[in-house]
Amino acid sequence: MTDIQNLKREAAAEALKFVEPGMVLGLGTGSTASAFIELLAERLKTEDLDLTCVATSEQTKRFAEERGIKIADFNTIADVDLTIDGADEIDPQLNLLKGGGGALLREKIVAFASDRVIIIADASKYVEQLGEFPLPVEIVDFGVAATLAMIEAAAEDAGCQGSIALRRTASGDTFRTDGGHLIADCAFGSIPDPETLADLLDIVPGVVEHGLFIGIADDVFLAAPDGVRHYSAATDDEDED
Numbered sequence: 292m293t294d295i296q297n298l299k300r301e302a303a304a305e306a307l308k309f310v311e312p313g314m315v316l317g318l319g320t321g322s323t324a325s326a327f328i329e330l331l332a333e334r335l336k337t338e339d340l341d342l343t344c345v346a347t348s349e350q351t352k353r354f355a356e357e358r359g360i361k362i363a364d365f366n367t368i369a370d371v372d373l374t375i376d377g378a379d380e381i382d383p384q385l386n387l388l389k390g391g392g393g394a395l396l397r398e399k400i401v402a403f404a405s406d407r408v409i410i411i412a413d414a415s416k417y418v419e420q421l422g423e424f425p426l427p428v429e430i431v432d433f434g435v436a437a438t439l440a441m442i443e444a445a446a447e448d449a450g451c452q453g454s455i456a457l458r459r460t461a462s463g464d465t466f467r468t469d470g471g472h473l474i475a476d477c478a479f480g481s482i483p484d485p486e487t488l489a490d491l492l493d494i495v496p497g498v499v500e501h502g503l504f505i506g507i508a509d510d511v512f513l514a515a516p517d518g519v520r521h522y523s524a525a526t527d528d529e530d531e532d
């Protein structure tokens with residue numbers, strides 16, 4: 292296992308401590324969320340936790356089911372006790388930039404339905420200002436040129452500039468989310484006011500969802516070579532685990 296994979300696993304192990312019997316548990320998407328799912332699957336071999344698990348993507352559903360974790364139909368579940376997910380960037384206010392894997396819409400629905408959201412990552416994801424990672428914005432096909440122009444205008448109003456490109460797969464095809472939508476990756480370099488940008492993107496008609504998760508994370512576990520740091524939105528404190 293590489294160093295970075297080890298760090299992801301250490302952050303995931305901290306989050307695993309919060310999983311309690313009988314919970315409805317949201318499973319995030321990405322390599323760090325996958326590290327958590329692997330640890331959860333190991334724990335479930337020796338403990339009957341009677342969990343109801345929901346997945347934030349088809350990829351996560353497959354990954355979990357391959358490891359023996361049953362995934363419930365989220366269309367029949369209104370409340371989630373706890374969701375564990377990764378992030379592409381995390382700022383000091385615990386605002387997140389997510390959607391590198393293209394799962395931002397389902398991730399945000401599950402996160403909003405959750406009583407508690409724990410974000411796990413290696414420490415390289417912690418940034419002073421969001422935006423170096425291109426911001427994913429999920430959009431519909433209809434009027435795509437107009438929607439891209441409106442996103443650009445909204446971004447300018449929020450003090451952001453940069454190139455916006457529709458995401459493609461490695462083989463050059465148009466990338467499609469689980470919901471069948473497109474992703475516009477917005478390479479702004481920096482997002483000086485994430486809240487304002489989020490508010491402006493929320494009202495662009497062709498935008499389904501964007502990857503700014505403002506005020507959603509309750510806890511963040513960041514794994515560094517010298518230990519796992521815990522940030523809590525409740526106390527705004529950092530402690531070393």
Ligand SMILES: O=C(CO)[C@H](O)[C@H](O)COP(=O)(O)O
Pocket residue numbers: 319320321322323324376377378379388389390391392393394395398
């Ligand atoms: O938002 C996400 C997927 O849409 C992921 O949480 C994010 O991309 C982080 O992934 P990784 O843990 O592989 O770095």
